[in-house]
Amino acid sequence: MSGSWEDTLIKSRQVISSGAYDKLFSDNYFIFDLIKLLYSESTDERIKLELLVLIEEFSQEAGVQTANVDQIVQSLLDVCHQLTKRGRQFNVTCQILTTLTTILILYDQQDTDVCQSVVQTLLATISNGVNVTENRLLHSTACQCLTQLEEDSPGLLWREKDSLIKLMRQERTSVYEDYVMLVTKVLQHGFSATDGIWTKGKEVDRVVPLDPAEYRQIISQIMDNTSLFTQGGLWHIVLDLVNIVQNYHEISATVSVVNIVLNYHEISATIFKPMMLHYMSTFDTALLHLVVFIQSEFEMEVLTDVEEKQLQNRLLAGLNHPSLIPAQQLFYCHWIECLSHVTLLNPDVSVGICDDQHQVLFPSVFDPIDCQLAKLGLLNFCFPSLVKEDNGKAAAMLLAGVGYLHKLVWHTGSPRAAKALFRALFSMYRRHCSKSFSQDINRFLRGLISGFPFFIPQALDFIESLREMTPDSPVYLEILRLLHHQVISTPQQQAAQHCYFYLQVLKRASLQTEIPPQGTVRFLSYLAENSLSIDEGSWRLGTSILVVCQNILVCHGTRNLYTDIGDLLFYLMVNYRDTDIKDKARFYYMLITSSTDEKICMIIQPTTDSHLFHQEAISNLLPNNKARGHSSVVDLEKSIFHLEKLKVQAEFFWNNDYKDTDDGKIGDLKTYYQTLNKYRTVLKTVHRISLAESGPKGVLALCIYFEDDSSYQPVKEVRFPRINKEALYKFDLDIIPLIPLPTKKMTRCEFVDGDQTFRCRVSDLDIAKEDLFFPLPVEITSPADKERDFQTLWDWLAEDVKQEGSTCLESVMTVQKPMANFLSSVKPCLRTCQVSQGADFVKYGVFLPPNKHLLISVTSQNDYVIMKLITDFYQSLLFIRQLI
Amino acid sequence: MVYMNKHVNTDNSSVINQFLTPSGNRCSAYIYMKTRQFPLVEKKARSSNGEDYISLPNPTEFSNALLFELGYRDEEKFIQKRDTCQRVDRKPVLEVATSLGTIWPVVVVEQRGLLLCCLPLVPENSSTRPDLIQIPGVSIGFSLLCGLADFLRQCPPTEVSQKSGDLHLYLNTSVPFGRISDVNCDTVMAKMYNRPSYLPKSRKQPSWKPVLHKGKNTLYLALTEHIRAVQFNKENVPDTFDLYGTVSCKSDLEVALSDITINLAYTSQESATPLDNLLIHPCVQSADCSMLQKGETKAAPRRIRFTPPTEMFTLCHYTAADIKELPIKAVYDMKMTDNKVSLTIHLTLSDRVKNAFEYCEMQIPFHNRGVIASQDSSVSQGSTIVSPDKKILVWNIGQKFSKSLTAALEATVVFTDTRSSGTLDDPFCKDQNAYAKLFFKIPDFTHSGCCIDSKSIQVSPSTKFKLNTVHEYMSGEYKVWNGNGDVLSSSVPTTLLEQPADL
Numbered sequence A: 001m002s003g004s005w006e007d008t009l010i011k012s013r014q015v016i017s018s019g020a021y022d023k024l025f026s027d028n029y030f031i032f033d034l035i036k037l038l039y040s041e042s043t044d045e046r047i048k049l050e051l052l053v054l055i056e057e058f059s060q061e062a063g064v065q066t067a068n069v070d071q072i073v074q075s076l077l078d079v080c081h082q083l084t085k086r087g088r089q090f091n092v093t094c095q096i097l098t099t100l101t102t103i104l105i106l107y108d109q110q111d112t113d114v115c116q117s118v119v120q121t122l123l124a125t126i127s128n129g130v131n132v133t134e135n136r137l138l139h140s141t142a143c144q145c146l147t148q149l150e151e152d153s154p155g156l157l158w159r160e161k162d163s164l165i166k167l168m169r170q171e172r173t174s175v176y177e178d179y180v181m182l183v184t185k186v187l188q189h190g191f192s193a194t195d196g197i198w199t200k201g202k203e204v205d206r207v208v209p210l211d212p213a214e215y216r217q218i219i220s221q222i223m224d225n226t227s228l229f230t231q232g233g234l235w236h237i238v239l240d241l242v243n244i245v246q247n248y249h250e251i252s253a254t255v256s257v258v259n260i261v262l263n264y265h266e267i268s269a270t271i272f273k274p275m276m277l278h279y280m281s282t283f284d285t286a287l288l289h290l291v292v293f294i295q296s297e298f299e300m301e302v303l304t305d306v307e308e309k310q311l312q313n314r315l316l317a318g319l320n321h322p323s324l325i326p327a328q329q330l331f332y333c334h335w336i337e338c339l340s341h342v343t344l345l346n347p348d349v350s351v352g353i354c355d356d357q358h359q360v361l362f363p364s365v366f367d368p369i370d371c372q373l374a375k376l377g378l379l380n381f382c383f384p385s386l387v388k389e390d391n392g393k394a395a396a397m398l399l400a401g402v403g404y405l406h407k408l409v410w411h412t413g414s415p416r417a418a419k420a421l422f423r424a425l426f427s428m429y430r431r432h433c434s435k436s437f438s439q440d441i442n443r444f445l446r447g448l449i450s451g452f453p454f455f456i457p458q459a460l461d462f463i464e465s466l467r468e469m470t471p472d473s474p475v476y477l478e479i480l481r482l483l484h485h486q487v488i489s490t491p492q493q494q495a496a497q498h499c500y501f502y503l504q505v506l507k508r509a510s511l512q513t514e515i516p517p518q519g520t521v522r523f524l525s526y527l528a529e530n531s532l533s534i535d536e537g538s539w540r541l542g543t544s545i546l547v548v549c550q551n552i553l554v555c556h557g558t559r560n561l562y563t564d565i566g567d568l569l570f571y572l573m574v575n576y577r578d579t580d581i582k583d584k585a586r587f588y589y590m591l592i593t594s595s596t597d598e599k600i601c602m603i604i605q606p607t608t609d610s611h612l613f614h615q616e617a618i619s620n621l622l623p624n625n626k627a628r629g630h631s632s633v634v635d636l637e638k639s640i641f642h643l644e645k646l647k648v649q650a651e652f653f654w655n656n657d658y659k660d661t662d663d664g665k666i667g668d669l670k671t672y673y674q675t676l677n678k679y680r681t682v683l684k685t686v687h688r689i690s691l692a693e694s695g696p697k698g699v700l701a702l703c704i705y706f707e708d709d710s711s712y713q714p715v716k717e718v719r720f721p722r723i724n725k726e727a728l729y730k731f732d733l734d735i736i737p738l739i740p741l742p743t744k745k746m747t748r749c750e751f752v753d754g755d756q757t758f759r760c761r762v763s764d765l766d767i768a769k770e771d772l773f774f775p776l777p778v779e780i781t782s783p784a785d786k787e788r789d790f791q792t793l794w795d796w797l798a799e800d801v802k803q804e805g806s807t808c809l810e811s812v813m814t815v816q817k818p819m820a821n822f823l824s825s826v827k828p829c830l831r832t833c834q835v836s837q838g839a840d841f842v843k844y845g846v847f848l849p850p851n852k853h854l855l856i857s858v859t860s861q862n863d864y865v866i867m868k869l870i871t872d873f874y875q876s877l878l879f880i881r882q883l884i
Numbered sequence B: 001m002v003y004m005n006k007h008v009n010t011d012n013s014s015v016i017n018q019f020l021t022p023s024g025n026r027c028s029a030y031i032y033m034k035t036r037q038f039p040l041v042e043k044k045a046r047s048s049n050g051e052d053y054i055s056l057p058n059p060t061e062f063s064n065a066l067l068f069e070l071g072y073r074d075e076e077k078f079i080q081k082r083d084t085c086q087r088v089d090r091k092p093v094l095e096v097a098t099s100l101g102t103i104w105p106v107v108v109v110e111q112r113g114l115l116l117c118c119l120p121l122v123p124e125n126s127s128t129r130p131d132l133i134q135i136p137g138v139s140i141g142f143s144l145l146c147g148l149a150d151f152l153r154q155c156p157p158t159e160v161s162q163k164s165g166d167l168h169l170y171l172n173t174s175v176p177f178g179r180i181s182d183v184n185c186d187t188v189m190a191k192m193y194n195r196p197s198y199l200p201k202s203r204k205q206p207s208w209k210p211v212l213h214k215g216k217n218t219l220y221l222a223l224t225e226h227i228r229a230v231q232f233n234k235e236n237v238p239d240t241f242d243l244y245g246t247v248s249c250k251s252d253l254e255v256a257l258s259d260i261t262i263n264l265a266y267t268s269q270e271s272a273t274p275l276d277n278l279l280i281h282p283c284v285q286s287a288d289c290s291m292l293q294k295g296e297t298k299a300a301p302r303r304i305r306f307t308p309p310t311e312m313f314t315l316c317h318y319t320a321a322d323i324k325e326l327p328i329k330a331v332y333d334m335k336m337t338d339n340k341v342s343l344t345i346h347l348t349l350s351d352r353v354k355n356a357f358e359y360c361e362m363q364i365p366f367h368n369r370g371v372i373a374s375q376d377s378s379v380s381q382g383s384t385i386v387s388p389d390k391k392i393l394v395w396n397i398g399q400k401f402s403k404s405l406t407a408a409l410e411a412t413v414v415f416t417d418t419r420s421s422g423t424l425d426d427p428f429c430k431d432q433n434a435y436a437k438l439f440f441k442i443p444d445f446t447h448s449g450c451c452i453d454s455k456s457i458q459v460s461p462s463t464k465f466k467l468n469t470v471h472e473y474m475s476g477e478y479k480v481w482n483g484n485g486d487v488l489s490s491s492v493p494t495t496l497l498e499q500p501a502d503l
Helices: A002-018 A030-039 A045-057 A069-086 A090-106 A113-128 A136-152 A158-170 A176-192 A212-224 A231-253 A259-263 A269-279 A285-297 A305-319 A326-340 A355-361 A369-380 A392-401 A403-412 A415-432 A435-451 A453-469 A475-488 A492-497 A499-509 A518-529 A531-535 A539-556 A562-575 A579-594 A597-604 A669-676 A786-801 A819-825 A876-883 B039-052 B059-070 B136-152 B157-174 B185-192 B494-498
Strands: A197-199 A202-205 A633-635 A641-654 A679-691 A698-706 A718-724 A728-735 A743-753 A756-767 A809-815 A834-837 A841-848 A852-861 A864-871 B004-006 B034-036 B093-098 B101-111 B114-118 B218-231 B240-252 B259-266 B275-280 B284-287 B302-306 B313-320 B328-337 B340-349 B359-365 B372-379 B383-386 B392-396 B406-415 B435-443 B450-452 B458-460 B466-481
Touching: A002 A045, A030 A045, A030 A069, A045 A090, A045 B157, A069 A090, A069 A113, A090 A113, A090 A136, A090 B039, A090 B157, A113 A136, A113 A158, A136 A176, A136 B185, A158 A176, A176 A212, A176 A231, A212 A231, A212 A269, A231 A269, A231 A285, A231 B136, A269 A285, A269 A305, A285 A305, A285 A326, A285 B136, A305 A326, A305 A355, A305 B275, A326 A369, A326 B136, A355 A369, A369 A392, A369 A403, A369 A415, A392 A403, A392 A415, A392 A435, A403 A415, A403 A435, A415 A435, A415 A453, A435 A453, A435 A475, A453 A475, A453 A499, A475 A499, A475 A518, A492 A499, A492 A518, A499 A518, A499 A539, A518 A531, A518 A539, A518 A562, A531 A539, A539 A562, A539 A579, A562 A579, A562 A698, A562 A718, A579 A698, A579 A718, A641 A756, A669 A786, A679 A698, A679 A718, A679 A756, A698 A756, A718 A728, A728 A756, A786 A809, A786 A834, A786 A841, A786 A852, A786 A864, A809 A876, A819 A852, A852 A876, A864 A876, B034 B157, B059 B093, B059 B101, B059 B114, B101 B136, B114 B136, B136 B157, B136 B185, B157 B185, B218 B259, B218 B328, B218 B450, B240 B259, B275 B284, B275 B302, B284 B313, B302 B313, B328 B359, B328 B435, B328 B466, B340 B359, B372 B383, B372 B392, B392 B406, B450 B466
Parallel strands: A633 A756, B004 B034, B218 B466
Antiparallel strands: A197 A202, A641 A679, A679 A728, A698 A718, A698 A743, A743 A756, A809 A864, A834 A841, A841 A852, A852 A864, B093 B101, B101 B114, B218 B240, B240 B313, B259 B302, B259 B450, B259 B458, B275 B313, B284 B302, B328 B340, B340 B406, B359 B392, B359 B435, B372 B406, B383 B392, B435 B466
């Protein structure tokens, strides 16, 4: 049994780590199983303990509900009584009390009978065991349970205050502290309620003030015994007393003075003074915090000026005390700052320490990085802002203070040290904003990024922060200009290695009109041209380059950069490896060749994130071939270009979502067509354009547009930044047929010559019938057998012909040629589609993209041949005569 | 590898608490182990924060976010939200960004590979974050974590996960309902195991001393003085050093709640260095712990009266300002050519220091290069060896300096070509940037001249006891930089020190 509970615990630990608390317990009423288990004596105490802790933490998940909470608490209380009687398993008993108290409070059961029953049990526990050492743990827990109940329901125990005070006075064991905590909590609630104590809308009691002398005696006794308390206990007790004193202050400040105030008018914050003076020299963090906490709560009320100075000196001395750990020293730094009331908002307030104590805040070689940073932060506050009061020596001291961190970063390249250094510099600059700093910072940053380009993000964050803080200061631009110069002067090898960091500088610099972009474009061109070796032509690199281009287009325009940035974009759109980058580059290229700077700005300036921007359809921004250039376009009657088609080659692509049929076979015409539709056929064409003899020597920004045709998908325009007369320019076009019909697409072009944009026609884009003949692409049978595929497809089409409304057609032709002549006259495009050939027959299976067919079966009859044809695209029959 | 997460209340404060241990590599995976939440604290947080209340994310998410915040994840990357220079850290208090919101103030303690953290409840909701000084749970939570670390120190980090039951017991005792009551590991353990104790007759028993001693009366007092120093041997870079000490005590007196008074005196007033900045244990009832005034050089005895706890404890810490000279002046001269290093080290013992060491050893580490292939050394005294990992040349100087109070080492060290990657390599120490470290211990001696005056020890109520006192002087961090390389130093420029009034 205990094994299964152990398993439950192991499982629960795993569930808790995942946060799926609703799956913590398999049974909705786990709590009742647990109660049964608690009665069992054979189960290990630790298992019971951990299960009870689980219930405390996750009572709702364990099946505790408002409806059954009284039953559960009562059952737990019964177990508790039984264990107490037996005098066994104290730890389990204590945890039961803790768990049931938690449940009572969580489910707001303080006004119920079961809660009263619990309170009586707890009171009985603490009353019956005064000065008994054996059951201290139980007494301690009972006190803590009562404290929790009182805290949640102020006044719950007010009626018991006399007996509690009596018990507190009597108790001499180490549980005394718990009694004191309970009493101070009850007293604090009693004294802070000016109009009586209320619980859940029901008046519990009117405040009946204690006898003032007795009250003072209680407080005095507690404060005399502070040395008996643990750090945690002392905090709780003192906080309650602080509340009492503060309530007095608040109440006495109001008009409604009630009896209670008169009765403890003598309570003053000075009750804390002996304790504060005593613990001022402690090395315990929590106790020293208590001292500074009281000091901050009752400034100038408890300690004299001299004593306040002593406290400050203690904290300052602690900063360099070798016996204190860094975390303590960091607390000390913070407390000094708080007690000194120094803030960035008030540049005149300084940490009030003597001049010769400044070096206490100077970082030491023994200080870890965090302590150095904290000390430097304080050192900044030692001097009034240097903006108002020039103090060369203070500036020298502040700069010398970061020397250690600077050297550490410079020699080690440690990110942690760099982070601390930038923070130190920024906090220094934020308070002092001194010109002398900016020069040093410039020098420092340049050195740092030349040695460690990977600190560029930190450096940029730093200067951005400076700009945010002092928008009018020229420091940002000065530093950025220097960084930019450093980047574009970097040797190319190094530039390639750390290009992403350098690109961040260029991105920022390109937004500044004061920083000339020519160097940036050169740098980008180098990266683009070497993109394969730098980062395998990655999307990331391309995007980083284009972001800078975008900034340049927006902030600098194209007037002085037209050729440079045009070349760069053209290179990217033609040669870059990543298609997305090509598209984006094409878009920018189109912009600069067709739009004015103002329009470019209008289009791309609102986009802060270029990669998001590029998701938009280009056509939405600049409708296809409707874009207009810088000025009105002049139409030329005669073309000045030669456009020729060099090559056509079909490529078949599987669509990604294609899935083969279950049995791997295509069983009928319908599935065959379905399979075919998963194909995408692209006619990869290569063209060449050149300037005619009669044309100019060269033109800029040539853009070739192709007329839309319903038989084909629209063809994207083609752009060239420059065309020279003596050169021939090849380009690729992807043509995707929708219907296998030959066409001649009207083609026009636009270009710039001088300051004028021209338009003219060029030779049409010709797609001939020969360009549309391809072998059958899909294998119907398995293993592959062309002859069988041909026959199967023929049979399916023949069958389809018989169907009503069929688009298929059979035909027969005779050709007056012997077979040998026939074969020799067949055009190459048909020959590539040959399926089989015999002495007196030949078969051709023609695929007409995207999904049509023409099947030809030729047989020889003496000196002529008979051609049987079947097709699902009757227009194809019109071509056939021209192919034989 | 462990991660633990719990909620604690320190009367108006609540805590999430977690710890993690790395498995050898600092940046390797961390495994969540256990969680402990205190619903009453959550209830308070929910009530006081209202709509601003942020529920705790699941432990795995929280631990990941914390590791990120601490830089254990993606340390090399610059993440602006975390690393921006505008952010002001308040370590050891952090804010941790999670999917549910930013958790603050998370107190973090890292010890012995364990990472512990807690989230104190902020007393009152306000639109702006209160100052940490206003949140009691910050420091008391910090102390709780330190105590917990002490508790967990008793078993290896890898076995911490097996101490689940003990941890529950510990937390139930230390943090019932999430309200921190005791943070001292020893007293918490005494309470959780319900160790028997008798009742003092008249006085009240301190909560931090739940068990009173029964048995032989012995009193152990140890004064351990340390020196930490960094010697640069460079013009304009002054050496840096601190002399400081600790008095430890273990009182086994069968006198309930005895008061003990001791005097920290001086063996000789002439050579004495006055103690300063005395920091005392909470059990101290009264002490002469005033700080030295400027120019005060008189070494006055310090009297301390205290009621000792049961366990061994640190009674006080002190510093001793203005020591005239370092105990051992060292000069390290190292030059490197290719894979070969020639070095000399000269040591001079101060004549104010007792020439009788328990050990005295100089370690000369060689960072960021190959391991030692061979070494040829000559020493004026002692012997040299190479450390097992072949990264350190160790010079064992012996128990006593020669009459001239000097010792010297000359050595030539040859390294292998292949650079070995040592996790302990100091990245600063490249080429001729190097330092050597000195380790020594001198029994029955203190540099300040301070000692526990055994004759004046008083115990009240009076009782007979066996007294053991120990005095020793030890090196802390004691570095000597190579005079031919660059050094990591930090000191106020002397030109600024000359005219402090102008600052």
